[in-house]
Amino acid sequence: MTRRGLVRCTMLFLPLVLYLYFSVVFELMANVSEEDAVHKEITHTALASKTTISYFRKTKPVDTSFREKTLRYQRRNDSDSVNPCEGYKTKCLYKNALFTCENINQIELREKIGHGVTKQAFLGFYRGENVVVKMVTRHQKEARECLDGLSGSARSDGFKRSRCFIFPTMKLMKEILLLQQLQHEGFLRLLGYCVRSEESDSTDLTEHGVVAVYEKGTSISVAKLTDLPVRDKILQSLHLISFFQYLANSPLGSLRIRDFKIDHFLMVNSTIKMIDLDDVDNLEPSCDAYSVESNTRRHPCRYGISCEMGLCQGHNAKRNLERASELFFRHLLSPDAFPRKCFQLLQDINQSLRELSLNYNGIRRSLTKLLNSVINLH
Structure with a gap:
């Protein structure tokens, strides 16, 4: 082959050789980069995990006072809320509870502070704070009358004695379950x-059957x-209107407080709160619309409510x-305590309450307007 022919062949095959060479080089570089990226990602993930673990180790609370735990309990929807189920091997049955069967016996019972037909309330002391403990005892009317009615041999029969506590205990359990569903x-x-x-039979918190613990308030x-x-007074009225609106539209239906008296309410942190729910239910009174003749004056339902499907719908609210x-509004919204310039607005609010208007939003707007008027006058 002549020199010119050799040069021509070289010029033809040189691009192909260069292409093959750089293809191999680029592939090797890509593999190295990929391995390096994977290594960096693993290293970064490990460092992040280590940092996260270190963070939680640093921020994990060593001990928390009762007051701080109570505040966390009140902010149950916050991200810092305490998880009472943490560490449980079985499914947790408590919902953001500060007290469970594991620590409820740490409450020191001080004295009896109240009682009803079915249960007693005791002042409890826990880590420097007061709480209220409710339980059924043999000294309550329901249980005492049942125990007194047992014959001599039956008094020592544990099964027969336990039957005397079934109904009172059911009432306390009902209250606990209602509070688990109502917010x-x-x-x-x-x-x-x-x-x-x-x-x-015993008030010992290590063995008592059903015990409930509540925040403490004042009468x-x-x-x-x-x-x-x-x-x-206006702020309390706004709060009460919101509360009764909630009762009228609760997840369980329209709830009625059957035993409605001032003793069943307490003041807690400047807020009126209901303390007894064992006589609360969602049963509207029954009626018979078909038995009322045209010449009968008596209405089948109170408050002028029509009978619908055999029930006086709206009666509870x-x-x-x-x-x-x-019990509340006539003392909170008495005209004697308000400036004269607020009389007309106050009169309209009281008129709506006397007429039992269930326009809660309208009453709330009027109360808010009254509050603003009082603030501006002062």
């Missing part, structure tokens, strides 16, 4: 509970309501508002 600031806060059995009286500052007006 409003108008209810006394349930801090925890323990359900072991229906045994209620309410007509004098205390009357002596509140005008601004606080009106009855609650009627009792609330008698």
Whole structure:
């Protein structure tokens, strides 16, 4: 082959050789880069995990006071809320409870502070704070009458004695379950509970059958309501309207407070709260629309409510508002305590309450307007 022919062949094959060479080089570089990227990613992930673990180790609380735990309990929807189920091997049955069967016996019972037909309330002391402990005891009317009715041989029969506690214990269990389903600031806060059995002969918290723990409040009286500052009276009225609106539209239906009295409410952190739910239910009164003849004056339902599907729909809400007006609103919204310039607005609000208007949003707007007027006058 001549020199010119050799050069021509070289020129033809040189691009192909260069292409093959650089293809191999680029492939090797890509593999190295990929391995390096993977290594960096693994290293970065490890460092991030290490940092996260270090962070949680640093921020994990060593001990928390009762007050701080209570505040976290109140902010149950916050991201820092305590998880009471942490560390449990079985499924946790408590919902953000501060007290469970594991620690409820650490409460020191001080004295009895109240009682009803079915249960007693005791002042409890836990880590420097007061709480209220409710339980069924043999000294309550329901249980005592049943125990007194047992014959001599039956008195020593544990099974027969336990039957005397079934109904009172059911009432306390009902209250616990209702508070697990209802969420409003108008209810006394349930801090925890323990359900072991229906045994209620002892007040020892290590063995008592059903125990419920609540926040502590102070009693309410007509004098205390009357002596509140005008601004606080309006704020309490706004809170109560919100509470009764919630009862009328609760997840369980329209709830009625059957045993509605001022003793079943307490003042907790300047807020009126209901403390007894064992007589609350969602049963509207029954009626028979077909038995009412045209010449009969008597209406089958109170408050002018029509009978629908055999029930006086709306009766519960009106009855609650009627009792609330008698016990609370007539003292909180008495014209004597308000400036004269607010009389007309106050009169309209009281008129709506007397007529048992269930226009809660309208009443709330009027109360807000009244509050602004009082603030501007001062």
